[in-house]
Amino acid sequence: MSCSANHSESVDCTVKPPVFLQIGDAKGDSARSGVCVVDVTLPHGKLINIEKITFKNYYTAYVTIRLLRRKAEKEGSAKWCTALSDLALMDNPHTEGGSQNYFSIHRRQMQVEPDHVESLRLILRQPSSAWRLFNLEEIRLFPHREPAPEKEVSDWLSNLIVVKQPPDLEGLPDPQTVSSSIQQMWALTEVMQANRTTASIGRFDVRSLVVVFCYFLD
Secondary structure (H helix, E strand, O other): OEOOOOOOOOOOOEEOOOEEEEOOOOOOHHHEEEEEEEEEEOOOOOOEOEEEEEEEEEOOOEEEEEEEEOOEOOEOOOEEEEEEEEEEOOOOOOOOOOOOOEEEEEHHHOOOOOOOEEEEEEEEEOOOOOOOOOEEEEEEEEEOOOOOOOOOHHHHHHOOOOOOOOOOOOOOOOHHHHHHHHHHHHHHHHHHHHHOOOOOOOOOOHHHHHHHHHHHHO
């Protein structure tokens, strides 16, 4: 079974059928130890830095994850190490809770850095005799990606948008004069509203104000 079926972000890998451990030389389901092993392999020569592992449970009570890692990418001999021990997947091995849930295990949950990994071994345990078969389904591996480096100050400055310089203000009324006139108009308006008077408020250059407003709205 392929890990990347119908999922473009997961890596290509092969999930082998579960191997159930037997007690002694006895054969048959009744002699099973409640432990099975599932191996997940990558294409030959390919390594992965794991970000997360996802799967759907099928009546597995606990899972242990072992990784076959190299100390450096494509260098040195690979060694097995335990990344996670006896993670509980069911609320109680004898009840249904969690028996068919989806799970995601992230690299921050693991006891070792899951880098330069060439294969995984999932050790599944089900101590309850209520479930004759148990497994993990839809196993997928997602690669770890380093965050993009932060931009230098020079990079940010180079991306700034050059603001267009305002046109020549020659011929327009002096902004300070217009501002002063507007403030006087507002002040007189407040006085008129307070006193309810119809007294003249003086003469203002309305045309100049209109020209300035139109310029700033352009």
